[in-house]
Amino acid sequence: MQLYNIKHNEEKVSYAQAVKQGLGKDQGLFFPASIEPLKDVDALLALPFVERSARILRHLIGADEIENLEELVKNAFAFGAPLHKVDENNYALELFHGPTLAFKDFGARFMAQCLGAVANGKKITILTATSGDTGAAVAHAFYNLPNIEVVVLYPKGKISNLQEKLFCTLGGNIRTVAVNAAFDDCQTLVKAAFDDEELKQAIGLNSANSINISRLLAQVCYYFEAVAQLPAEKRKSVVVSVPSGNFGDITAGLIAKALGLNIKKFVVSTNDNDTVPRYLATGKWDPHATVATLSNAMDVSKPNNWPRVEELFRVKGWNLAELGYGKLSDAETKEAMKETHAKGYITEPHGAIAYKVLQNNMEAGDTGIFLCTAAPAKFKESVDEILGIDLPLPEALASRADLKILSDNMDADFAVLRKYLLKK
Numbered sequence: 001m002q003l004y005n006i007k008h009n010e011e012k013v014s015y016a017q018a019v020k021q022g023l024g025k026d027q028g029l030f031f032p033a034s035i036e037p038l039k040d041v042d043a044l045l046a047l048p049f050v051e052r053s054a055r056i057l058r059h060l061i062g063a064d065e066i067e068n069l070e071e072l073v074k075n076a077f078a079f080g081a082p083l084h085k086v087d088e089n090n091y092a093l094e095l096f097h098g099p100t101l102a103f104k105d106f107g108a109r110f111m112a113q114c115l116g117a118v119a120n121g122k123k124i125t126i127l128t129a130t131s132g133d134t135g136a137a138v139a140h141a142f143y144n145l146p147n148i149e150v151v152v153l154y155p156k157g158k159i160s161n162l163q164e165k166l167f168c169t170l171g172g173n174i175r176t177v178a179v180n181a182a183f184d185d186c187q188t189l190v191k192a193a194f195d196d197e198e199l200k201q202a203i204g205l206n207s208a209n210s211i212n213i214s215r216l217l218a219q220v221c222y223y224f225e226a227v228a229q230l231p232a233e234k235r236k237s238v239v240v241s242v243p244s245g246n247f248g249d250i251t252a253g254l255i256a257k258a259l260g261l262n263i264k265k266f267v268v269s270t271n272d273n274d275t276v277p278r279y280l281a282t283g284k285w286d287p288h289a290t291v292a293t294l295s296n297a298m299d300v301s302k303p304n305n306w307p308r309v310e311e312l313f314r315v316k317g318w319n320l321a322e323l324g325y326g327k328l329s330d331a332e333t334k335e336a337m338k339e340t341h342a343k344g345y346i347t348e349p350h351g352a353i354a355y356k357v358l359q360n361n362m363e364a365g366d367t368g369i370f371l372c373t374a375a376p377a378k379f380k381e382s383v384d385e386i387l388g389i390d391l392p393l394p395e396a397l398a399s400r401a402d403l404k405i406l407s408d409n410m411d412a413d414f415a416v417l418r419k420y421l422l423k424k
């Protein structure tokens, strides 16, 4: 597979290189040089999830890279993505059955497997800062992988107790550091480490961040899995709504369409951080200051992956006017949660936004699929309060609740972090 830098088209890399490097020159995103449609999509849809996903990824990555791809896919996709029928025309794609109860497990785990495979036995240190969720997905994804050391920084006292229990109790090759500072200071420390060439070389520093192409490729697979679970008569006119923040997830969906998956329309769903819906309505790119909402994983006003969406539309000759879009305020999000609850299905804020914006973008005869990106229990506080219920704690959380937090403490001082990284 060849990829090019969207900002500097002359910079071309292999898949392995793109996975290791993350970003190109000037922070440019890598994009596949070609996306050949799959030959027999219907036959693929008849296969089991892991086998089908391995074939799709082999098709994208090519025969000459990542020899043991099939094994990596099997390790990464150790849980399913069930499609739940909500009513006659609407289905929820549940992407939250992984170890950290959110769809990011799919991408993070596949990325971890790929990085392990392309490292060639050289030691890698993954350093990342988290405000909660991403760190958990990364820590679980790399847990127990050979030759990989993970260090996750987070702001002390600023993530929930359960979030902390989820990823600071693993031990082994996962080191977690509670920094006496804010999330932004943690990010500044990470940046300083990446600017330190000597340190970078010494410990094989890698960011494993959300713009890594391997994550997107992994996510392509569950769009096929969604359609594969639809009854044949419901597959003709499918509309898919994606709750969007950095727009990686919807990029993956659009790549699935480019591969030949029969999706009539994709719908961009956001909260009040609605830069893209406003852009699609007016043609003006005008990000506002980011505001805090109930669906906080989508509190992004300058989405990182948007250039990839535009690039895909450009190379495919598609028109952005074909994208559906919409946004919900927090008040509307609560109403949407009550609406699915009345239909017997519990959603958390992100999934509820995808559901409601989908309804506003469907025509008679369409089948709607909305992505449920996190387990309702992950947002237990708001879900309980809004719906007047008491959700049970899922096993993934309950089983860690009594474990000891293994984190180290640190001031936001780069000299101290540097020593800490070089030790061990």
Ligand SMILES: *Cc1c(COP(=O)(O)O)cnc(C)c1O
Residues within 6 Å of the ligand: 102, 103, 104, 133, 243, 244, 245, 246, 247, 248, 249, 250, 297, 298, 350, 373, 374
């Ligand atoms: C990250 C996240 C999103 C947004 O996904 P993008 O790929 O950044 O658009 C939506 N919902 C949840 C629960 C998330 O964690």
